[in-house]
Amino acid sequence: MKFGRFQLQSRTFFGIVDGKQVVEIEGSPFMSYNPTSTIHALSALKTLIPCEPRNFYCAGLNYAAHIEWGAKRKGIAPKYPEKADVGYRSFNALCATDETLIIPADASDMVQFEGELVAVVGKAAKNLTEANALSCIIGYTLGNDVSERNWQKSDRTLWRAKNCDTWKPMGPFITTGLDPMNLDIEIHMNGQRVAGYNTSKMLFSAQRYIAEITRYMTLHPGDVIWLGTDDATEPNLKHGDVCEIVQKDIGILRSPVVRASA
Numbered sequence: 001m002k003f004g005r006f007q008l009q010s011r012t013f014f015g016i017v018d019g020k021q022v023v024e025i026e027g028s029p030f031m032s033y034n035p036t037s038t039i040h041a042l043s044a045l046k047t048l049i050p051c052e053p054r055n056f057y058c059a060g061l062n063y064a065a066h067i068e069w070g071a072k073r074k075g076i077a078p079k080y081p082e083k084a085d086v087g088y089r090s091f092n093a094l095c096a097t098d099e100t101l102i103i104p105a106d107a108s109d110m111v112q113f114e115g116e117l118v119a120v121v122g123k124a125a126k127n128l129t130e131a132n133a134l135s136c137i138i139g140y141t142l143g144n145d146v147s148e149r150n151w152q153k154s155d156r157t158l159w160r161a162k163n164c165d166t167w168k169p170m171g172p173f174i175t176t177g178l179d180p181m182n183l184d185i186e187i188h189m190n191g192q193r194v195a196g197y198n199t200s201k202m203l204f205s206a207q208r209y210i211a212e213i214t215r216y217m218t219l220h221p222g223d224v225i226w227l228g229t230d231d232a233t234e235p236n237l238k239h240g241d242v243c244e245i246v247q248k249d250i251g252i253l254r255s256p257v258v259r260a261s262a
Contacts, residue, residue, distance in 0.1 A: 002250075003029045003139070004173045006045040017042065017173050029138060029174070030122060030221040049096045050141050050174045051120055051222040056094075057213060058145065060085030062203050062228030069232045084204035084212045087158075089145070089226070093168035101255040102166045103237065105262040107148050111237045114145035114229040115187040115245040115253075117199050119206055120174050121223040126214050133210035136219055139176040142185070142245045142253040143226045144169040146237070170224070172251040180206040180227070188244040189235060197230035 002017040014029060015022035022040045027033035030051070061067050061081050071078035095101070103111050122138025145168065151161035186196040199206075206227055213219060237243060239259040246252050 001139075001176045002173045003050065003176075004171075005048045005050050006040070007048055008040065008045055012048065015040070015045075047097055047172050049094050049170050050172070051224065053091065053094075053222050053224045054220045055217075055223045056089045056091055056168075056226075057209075057223065058087045058089050058226040059202075059204070059209055059228040060087055063197065063201055063230035064203060065197070065201070065231050066229055066233070081203065084208045086209065086213055089168055090159075090163040092165055093163045095166045095169050095255075097169065097172040097251075097253050097255070099169070099255070100166065101144075101146065101169060101237070101243070101257045102164075103239070103257065103259040104164060105260045107164075107259075108150040109236050109238070110149035112147055112149060112233040113187055113189075113237060113243050113245075114147060114233050115185055115195070116143045116145055116229050117180060117183060117185060117206075117227045117247070118143040118170060119180060119210065119225040119227060121219045121221055121225070123221055125210075125219040126217075128211050128214045130205070130207040130211045133207040133214075134180070136210065136214075137180075137206075138221075139174040140178050140180060140183075140250060141171055141174050141224075142247055142250050143224075144243065144245050144253060144255060145226060145229065147233070169245075169253055169255045171253050175250045178249055183247060183249070186246040188246055190242055194235065195231045195233070199227070201230055202227065 024038040025033040068078045118141045125136035155161045183199045241257040243255045
């Protein structure tokens with residue numbers, strides 16, 4: 001099943017996406033819900049971020065090819081993580097599919113995409129094991145962990161480098177019943193495929209990250225866990241580009257890019 005969160009005029013609601021139609025539901029996929037008899041054309045609705053997370057977790061370096069690409073650019077030997085490292089992103093950076101991704105005027109040209117699978121928490125969870133970790137996940141969506149590489153070198157907490165307004169596109173929908181460890185994700189720039197990978201190449205599984213988080217913190221419905229990216233993250237994003245994160249079962253997360261004027 002594919003859930004979305006939508007706006008029609010001043011009204012916001014969840015719906016079940018069925019092709020080019022949306023069946024409006026009463027309630028929320030994170031609580032109880034009932035389908036209604038109201039059906040909308042998907043094109044008539046504004047698609048919002050599919051959930052509003054209370055907490056926004058992210059995997060650290062989680063794919064070997066991405067680590068090797070970064071090390072090669074720096075002229076150093078690749079260093080692989082010894083454990084699943086958990087980071088955070090800011091809610092203010094989230095934006096929906098088709099919303100404009102804005103590059104600040106003083107950012108360098110080194111602004112890059114990172115197309116990622118995102119696990120969406122469906123119920124409260126604490127002290128899970130890897131064996132039952134996925135029991136708290138309602139489904140999966142897509143994310144673009146936009147990063148300014150020069151700021152990434154200097155900002156110890158990555159507050160600008162990863163968290164500028166609009167720098168975390170997420171969506172378009174939440175799809176249930178997927179295997180997070182065997183999904184193909186592609187990145188398209190201006191209609192051309194520029195990168196892609198299969199999530200089976202994660203160094204640490206989605207289950208490992210979920211179990212590790214819940215050892216110390218309670219996951220809540222609507223929380224999201226971004227699971228890292230693989231391969232190179234070039235070309236750089238520039239004014240006028242359209243960046244798309246693509247997964248056939250989830251959809252296309254589309255971001256038109258604009259650089260702010262000074």
